[in-house]
Amino acid sequence: MAEAIHKKLQSELEKYQQLQKDVSKSMSLRQKLEAQLTENNIVKEELALLDCQNTVYKLIGPVLVKQDLDEAKATVSKRLEYINGEIQRYETLLKEMERKSEQHREVLSSLQQEYQRAQGQAVGKV
Amino acid sequence: MVNRCCIVGCNSATHNRPLKKNGLTCHCFPAWRRDHGDQVRKKVENDYESLQDRLRTLPDKLSYDIMVPFGPLAFMPGKLVHTNELTVLLGDNWFAKCSAKQADALVEHRKKHVKNTLDDLQKVMKNFQNRADFTDDLEKLTGDTGDFADIREEVINEEEVTKGKPRLALKPNSKPKQEYLLELEEDKEKKEGDEERTTGVLSEEELWARLDELERQEELQDERYRLDSTDTNGEDTTSSSEEEKEADGGSDVQVNGHQKENGWVPSSITSQMNGTNGSHPEDEEEEDCNEEAGNGLPTIYFSHTAEFKKVRINTGKNTTLKFSERNEQKAQAKRKKKSGKSNGHSPHESYKITSPADIYRVFVDLVNGEPIPRKSILKSRSRENSVCSDTSESSTADFEERRAAFGRSWSHDDATHSDTSDGITEEESPTGTSPRTNGRFEAFTGTVIEKDPLPCSIPHLTIAPPALPTIPERKLEEVGPEAPQEPPKRMSKFKATRLHQK
Numbered sequence: 001m002a003e004a005i006h007k008k009l010q011s012e013l014e015k016y017q018q019l020q021k022d023v024s025k026s027m028s029l030r031q032k033l034e035a036q037l038t039e040n041n042i043v044k045e046e047l048a049l050l051d052c053q054n055t056v057y058k059l060i061g062p063v064l065v066k067q068d069l070d071e072a073k074a075t076v077s078k079r080l081e082y083i084n085g086e087i088q089r090y091e092t093l094l095k096e097m098e099r100k101s102e103q104h105r106e107v108l109s110s111l112q113q114e115y116q117r118a119q120g121q122a123v124g125k126v
Numbered sequence: 127m128v129n130r131c132c133i134v135g136c137n138s139a140t141h142n143r144p145l146k147k148n149g150l151t152c153h154c155f156p157a158w159r160r161d162h163g164d165q166v167r168k169k170v171e172n173d174y175e176s177l178q179d180r181l182r183t184l185p186d187k188l189s190y191d192i193m194v195p196f197g198p199l200a201f202m203p204g205k206l207v208h209t210n211e212l213t214v215l216l217g218d219n220w221f222a223k224c225s226a227k228q229a230d231a232l233v234e235h236r237k238k239h240v241k242n243t244l245d246d247l248q249k250v251m252k253n254f255q256n257r258a259d260f261t262d263d264l265e266k267l268t269g270d271t272g273d274f275a276d277i278r279e280e281v282i283n284e285e286e287v288t289k290g291k292p293r294l295a296l297k298p299n300s301k302p303k304q305e306y307l308l309e310l311e312e313d314k315e316k317k318e319g320d321e322e323r324t325t326g327v328l329s330e331e332e333l334w335a336r337l338d339e340l341e342r343q344e345e346l347q348d349e350r351y352r353l354d355s356t357d358t359n360g361e362d363t364t365s366s367s368e369e370e371k372e373a374d375g376g377s378d379v380q381v382n383g384h385q386k387e388n389g390w391v392p393s394s395i396t397s398q399m400n401g402t403n404g405s406h407p408e409d410e411e412e413e414d415c416n417e418e419a420g421n422g423l424p425t426i427y428f429s430h431t432a433e434f435k436k437v438r439i440n441t442g443k444n445t446t447l448k449f450s451e452r453n454e455q456k457a458q459a460k461r462k463k464k465s466g467k468s469n470g471h472s473p474h475e476s477y478k479i480t481s482p483a484d485i486y487r488v489f490v491d492l493v494n495g496e497p498i499p500r501k502s503i504l505k506s507r508s509r510e511n512s513v514c515s516d517t518s519e520s521s522t523a524d525f526e527e528r529r530a531a532f533g534r535s536w537s538h539d540d541a542t543h544s545d546t547s548d549g550i551t552e553e554e555s556p557t558g559t560s561p562r563t564n565g566r567f568e569a570f571t572g573t574v575i576e577k578d579p580l581p582c583s584i585p586h587l588t589i590a591p592p593a594l595p596t597i598p599e600r601k602l603e604e605v606g607p608e609a610p611q612e613p614p615k616r617m618s619k620f621k622a623t624r625l626h627q628k
Contacts, residue, residue, distance in 0.1 A: 036218070042239060043217040046232050050222055057213070057221035064221060072220060079218070 002118040009111045016104040023097045030090040033083055040080045047073050164251075167244045174237045178230060185210045185226045279428040344481040345505055 047069065050056070056072045057064040067075075187209065194204035212229045214222050224232070479488055486502045 039217040042236065043220050046214075046216045046235060047220075047222070049231055049235060050224060050228065054222050054224045054228065056216075057223070059219040059221065067220075076218075076220065 002115065002122050005111065005115040005118050009108070009115050012104065012108050012111055016101065016108055019097060019101045019104055023094065023101060026090055026094050026097060030087060030094065033087045033090065037080070037083045037087065040076055040083060044073070044076050044080065047076060164244070164247060167240055167247070170240055171237060171244070174233055174240070178233050178237075181212075181226045181230045181233065277426040277428055340481050344483055347481070348483065348505075 047056070050069060052069055054069065056067045056069050058067045058072070058075075059065075188207070189209065190206035192204055192206050193201040196202045210225050212224055212226060214224055214229050214232055216222055216232075479485055483502075483504055486500060486504065489500065
């Protein structure tokens, strides 16, 4: 009996740990997205400072490709929107994972109690 | 030079997350890292400053002769041309070709951005700092350091603390009075009622109200005042009040009130040994302050030590309580005056007067150097423990203890009062002297008082009680001002009052 509980406990523990890792991964991704968001904001502002005479280049791999100022502005705006959307997605994902991990935590604690009780009984029996 | 993690075995330079390495766990942000963000931003700002300088000077010449870095280890002479054409990285792999001045504007814009971030960071840091400071302050406030002190008074008997007002939280079982309940069946109910009293600041009006209550109580609780104790000044009062039972039913409340008065009085005395004026309300206030001060933090434990003699004044009918309360006040005043004059007995001992009977106990005439209780006008039952003058040896014994506790001078006052009251009761029931001796008071009759020259010093009635409707009070008033006079005069006054009453 105690053994079975022990095994169950182990499996639950592993699941919980996995969930925790997922949470932290999502968290770091989200932070990266945040950084990109700030950067693109700056780019947008600086593009606004330039006039048509300046040529704008985009670095694609090792190549600097000439871009139109307006085009560049549009691209940057689109990228900004995309980043915002990604952040939202990650937010919801994170919340969901948090909730799941909470559930797992509860299950784990109850299992642990059961295990201890079983162990106590086993000791008593012995 | 890059700062690295302080933990031996971990060479990480970042540590913005819990890191497990070689069995070690490094946690977020060591001290150097905490300020890191701030430093980084400062560095960035400085870099931009120097960049701006460079941009301003660059277009000065068409071309510069420079040493061009050629790999990591070599330089070679070269020329810097097109000094006004700059390719600026806008971020996220975007570049723009612009002039030096435009680049300057871009740099300026970036600098502004960095500064904003820096300011936000500062604000956040300040917020956290404030929170930390607040916590520290709170800790100091609640800790043992600082200017705040917690004054605690261990109240064993709840009754002591409560005054006048019924306290619902009090439990009837918490009082040591229970034992007295056995002695006096009638008192039981009243005692339970007593316990319901709540502590409150007794204003003058409340005092008088309490007096009323006490008077009613007195007749019911003759035996209580004897109890002592430390644990209950209140108990003493209740017993004393019990002794003097009266038919009135409102004694429940009164007992408490009585006790509370006593409770207040001793505490006031203990707290103010040197006696400021002994007005009762003042004492109460002070006690209140003491109690109220108990919310602070370094704890001062404060306990009532004085136990007052209870003086019973049995009017036989009514308003004994007022009488006693006034006497209590007077006694207090006297105590304050005579704190230095007592026989070496602490003036606070048995000083609590919570019932008229207490007064008899407290104020004992000194005849020829010996305390003789005065004639008590209280009912005989209430005189068991009273200090009223009595021919019986038991009363003398009682006197001894009370005197020891109380001090002679006060006893005089008591005797005076008791004399007066006795005189009154005598008139009312001239034959009732002997029955009265059975009570708390050591039976003493008015007769003795009249004959008694009262050589003892006249009690000082420092408190001139306000006019009260009860006869004894009136008499007290009369006696009060007269009390400080020489004994022989007092004799005459007693007679005078008696004659007056007749």
